[in-house]
Amino acid sequence: MSAAGVKVELKPGAYKSGLKPVWCPGCGDFGVLNALYRAMAQLQIEPSNTVILSGIGCSSRLPGYVKTYGFNGVHGRALTLATGVKVARPDLTVIAVGGDGDGLAIGGNHLIHSCRRNLDVLYILMDNEIYGLTKGQVAPTTPTGDKTKSTYWGNPEPSVDPCELAISTGATWVARGFSGDMKNLTGMIVDGLEHNGFSFLNVMSPCVTWRGDDQFKEMKAKLGYLPEDYDPARRASSVPFTREKDKITCGVLYEVETPSLTDQLEDMKERAMAGGEAPTTKEMLSAFYPKF
Amino acid sequence: MPTRDLTFAIVGSGGDGVITTGDMLAQTGASVGLHVMKVEAYGPQIRGGESSCTVRISADPIYAQGDLVQVLVVFNWADFAQFRGEILASPDAIVIYEEADDTAREDIDLGPDTDDVRWVPVPFIELAKESAGTKLAKNIVTLGLLSELFKLPQEPLEQAIRGKFAKKKSGVLEANLKGFEAGKLHASNVSDAAAGRRLQYTPSEPMLLMSGNELSAVAALHAGCRFFAGYPITPSSEVLHLLSKLMPEVGGYLVQTEDELSAIGAVIGGSFAGVKSMTATSGPGLALMTEMLGLASMAEIPAVIIDVQRGGPSTGLPTKSEQSDLWQALWGSHGDAPRVVLAPADVEDCFHATVAAFNIAEEAQVPVIVLSDQFIAQRRETLSMLTLDHEVRGRQMPSAGDLHDYKRYKETKSGISPMSWPGMKGGEYQTNGLEHMEDGSPTSMYLTHEKMNAKRYRKLRAVRDKYSYFRHYGAEKADVGIICWGSSKGPVKEAVLKANGRGERVSAFVPQLLYPFPYHEFQEYIKTVREVIVVELSYSAQFYKYLQTFLELPDGHTYVFKRSGGKNLTVSEVEDKIQKVLEMGALRREVLV
Numbered sequence: 001m002s003a004a005g006v007k008v009e010l011k012p013g014a015y016k017s018g019l020k021p022v023w024c025p026g027c028g029d030f031g032v033l034n035a036l037y038r039a040m041a042q043l044q045i046e047p048s049n050t051v052i053l054s055g056i057g058c059s060s061r062l063p064g065y066v067k068t069y070g071f072n073g074v075h076g077r078a079l080t081l082a083t084g085v086k087v088a089r090p091d092l093t094v095i096a097v098g099g100d101g102d103g104l105a106i107g108g109n110h111l112i113h114s115c116r117r118n119l120d121v122l123y124i125l126m127d128n129e130i131y132g133l134t135k136g137q138v139a140p141t142t143p144t145g146d147k148t149k150s151t152y153w154g155n156p157e158p159s160v161d162p163c164e165l166a167i168s169t170g171a172t173w174v175a176r177g178f179s180g181d182m183k184n185l186t187g188m189i190v191d192g193l194e195h196n197g198f199s200f201l202n203v204m205s206p207c208v209t210w211r212g213d214d215q216f217k218e219m220k221a222k223l224g225y226l227p228e229d230y231d232p233a234r235r236a237s238s239v240p241f242t243r244e245k246d247k248i249t250c251g252v253l254y255e256v257e258t259p260s261l262t263d264q265l266e267d268m269k270e271r272a273m274a275g276g277e278a279p280t281t282k283e284m285l286s287a288f289y290p291k292f
Numbered sequence: 293m294p295t296r297d298l299t300f301a302i303v304g305s306g307g308d309g310v311i312t313t314g315d316m317l318a319q320t321g322a323s324v325g326l327h328v329m330k331v332e333a334y335g336p337q338i339r340g341g342e343s344s345c346t347v348r349i350s351a352d353p354i355y356a357q358g359d360l361v362q363v364l365v366v367f368n369w370a371d372f373a374q375f376r377g378e379i380l381a382s383p384d385a386i387v388i389y390e391e392a393d394d395t396a397r398e399d400i401d402l403g404p405d406t407d408d409v410r411w412v413p414v415p416f417i418e419l420a421k422e423s424a425g426t427k428l429a430k431n432i433v434t435l436g437l438l439s440e441l442f443k444l445p446q447e448p449l450e451q452a453i454r455g456k457f458a459k460k461k462s463g464v465l466e467a468n469l470k471g472f473e474a475g476k477l478h479a480s481n482v483s484d485a486a487a488g489r490r491l492q493y494t495p496s497e498p499m500l501l502m503s504g505n506e507l508s509a510v511a512a513l514h515a516g517c518r519f520f521a522g523y524p525i526t527p528s529s530e531v532l533h534l535l536s537k538l539m540p541e542v543g544g545y546l547v548q549t550e551d552e553l554s555a556i557g558a559v560i561g562g563s564f565a566g567v568k569s570m571t572a573t574s575g576p577g578l579a580l581m582t583e584m585l586g587l588a589s590m591a592e593i594p595a596v597i598i599d600v601q602r603g604g605p606s607t608g609l610p611t612k613s614e615q616s617d618l619w620q621a622l623w624g625s626h627g628d629a630p631r632v633v634l635a636p637a638d639v640e641d642c643f644h645a646t647v648a649a650f651n652i653a654e655e656a657q658v659p660v661i662v663l664s665d666q667f668i669a670q671r672r673e674t675l676s677m678l679t680l681d682h683e684v685r686g687r688q689m690p691s692a693g694d695l696h697d698y699k700r701y702k703e704t705k706s707g708i709s710p711m712s713w714p715g716m717k718g719g720e721y722q723t724n725g726l727e728h729m730e731d732g733s734p735t736s737m738y739l740t741h742e743k744m745n746a747k748r749y750r751k752l753r754a755v756r757d758k759y760s761y762f763r764h765y766g767a768e769k770a771d772v773g774i775i776c777w778g779s780s781k782g783p784v785k786e787a788v789l790k791a792n793g794r795g796e797r798v799s800a801f802v803p804q805l806l807y808p809f810p811y812h813e814f815q816e817y818i819k820t821v822r823e824v825i826v827v828e829l830s831y832s833a834q835f836y837k838y839l840q841t842f843l844e845l846p847d848g849h850t851y852v853f854k855r856s857g858g859k860n861l862t863v864s865e866v867e868d869k870i871q872k873v874l875e876m877g878a879l880r881r882e883v884l885v
Contacts, residue, residue, distance in 0.1 A: 017722070019722075048716060048718070049714060049715055051564075051565065056725075064722045064733065068720055069714045069719075069721065069722075070721070070722030070723070071591075071723050072725065072726065072734070073557070073725055074583055074725045077553060077557045080549070080554040080557025080558050080561065081561035081564070083521070083547060083549070083558045084558035084561020084565065084569065085561040086561075087545045087547055087558065087562065088518070088519040088545060088561070088562030088565050088567035089562075089566065089715075092714050092715070109551065109554075112550075113550040265540075265545050268540050269540045271540075272537075272540035272541045273541060275541075279541055279542065281510060281513065282677070282680060284510045284513065285500060285510055285678065286500075288501055289322075289323075289498050289501075290319040290320070290323035290448070290498055290501060291319070291455055292319075292323060292452060292454075292455055
């Protein structure tokens, strides 16, 4: 609100912190950051009521570039911090961000359980199929056979489809986007923020430094969209669009409305407080007198 | 001659009702204002296997578990053998045992000096079957027998039985009451054995009967904690259990996380968001939390972590106490990561220490570890209603001026900078596990790192100056001074008071703030003693070695009594050491003069 009491519209630029990103020129994460600014402006999100949390990795630097409350934590634990923020302060808008190594390798367990809990946050996973910050090692999303700094003879392991994982473990809104497709990506972030429950957005975000100059072109060539009549309410619908090899199909793969963790905890609180006033310390202690 | 202090131990298999019997004895004592301490011990089995329950009941205040058991009830000698060296009978103990168990006496190890114990075979199974129609009632038969033999308060015991079985299907309560009567009747057959052991007391107001874990849980809520995240681990889970009921009742939130990494992460997140937050764990869990303990230090986020110690390393002795997480609590982290370590010294202290932990965490914006242990966290003892006059403090908020050009990590004399939280306009900042400038933006500059390390450590000085928690027992000037911490205090205090009663000049110093250490108070104390004994349950003497890192303990006059945990410290162990050092000191003075 301005001094005159007139609501000032926040433009995307108003969400910039002023800190210059450390990312390499051409990094896909710039696209995600810009889409986030636009989505936040579109929803007129109040910066002081918003927290963006991350782990460690190139993309985990993102919170520093947005003028909200931000937390660049430790490797793999963005969702643990987000769990605390959202559960303790259900009134806040909470966004977690990070890369494929952070979210699927070291932090994989937290992703599974955040999906299962239907934690009411938006989690944006910037997927470049490589470890960038540590300079080019194999990641859980690196295609089988690819040579990286740590797979001299080629990657011997199969990769994981993050969207398939999220759908199977209970996320209630799951989408795949591409950092080079600003319009659609912005729309998806808006959708994800508006969804009640765990929103998982996997953004294909090329790494020009460790995946070569061609990764962007290759991703763009594979880009496709879900068919018009796609039914996101059915888990089975998503199956043909997971574990894709020659395509990257973007769109909202899965969306259902079930009570979020916040809903459940508020309900629990209501039931627990049905008696009226909260018990005093003395009353809590008095329960430990012998019961006869 | 009657007695004012009796220690019972009941031993059997899971399913024998050992724990129920102990519970009822303890509840009964508490209901008539007797002082009670109840300790349970189990094997590692989930169900079945050996279990024991030791209940000390006294007309006078008590500080320790009874060293030697005066009334031992054994349903099965094979189970008793599992507690060899842990449950020791007194020289004149009454040993009441299942008649049908024909284990030879020479195969039974009751402890040293037990040649003259009184053996009392009782056909528990037969009595239970005859009276109640099931051998399951043998523990209730036991209660009847004990109540009659030792003149325990019968009416509350009967009420306890009614309470326990009232909701069972019809006939169960009646059967158990018959079992209780059968036990009482049988007492006349063996009453000679109990001569001189009848409990003498004057009934008074009921006492609370609580464990340290339960007190920690209530204390957290008293201090304003409204978010708890935890992962179950023995012996800390009762904190999680009780808070799962109470937290929503006071309008707060609780999550059982997928692991301890997530628990500490959520606590840091909740606290960052402006809500007082806590977790509770044991050594293995604290090990997993260690990386993010450093994050809380670095990002200066208040966090309270209760570590209920158990025997280690690794899985160790999950159900038994030890004081061997000290180094992990003090120093467990990469980098220079300041934190505060508090150690409650008894059951009630779990309440005070937890409230203090929140005050310190919020004021100094540091992680605070409350180093409890299984012995005080899980044993139940009687206490009077707390006065609850604790001061409860919050964190320093930024002023309107601070928020104008907000610097979250502003350089200050105390090292403490005003802390905003989400919802505060103008207070937005990005915090970091990375080294950062005053506004929170990341940097790798040496100069900033040095300055910020100094700022973070400076906060500990404020804590030490304000909170010099310690206890001092016994003589003003002492020939022997004992230094110990945590649950060792109980047996040490009892030994010191007994020694003082004999006219011996003995004292004890028990720091409850372990880090930063109440250095000046300790220096004053050490001037008042001639010989020093450091007492702890850590095989590698972690406490003694910790003291050595910054204190000059009197050269040639310092003794260490340390051993592994797994068996609680006893008063007689401490007394024995006091006697030896008293003699040694006297001898030395004779030689030197």
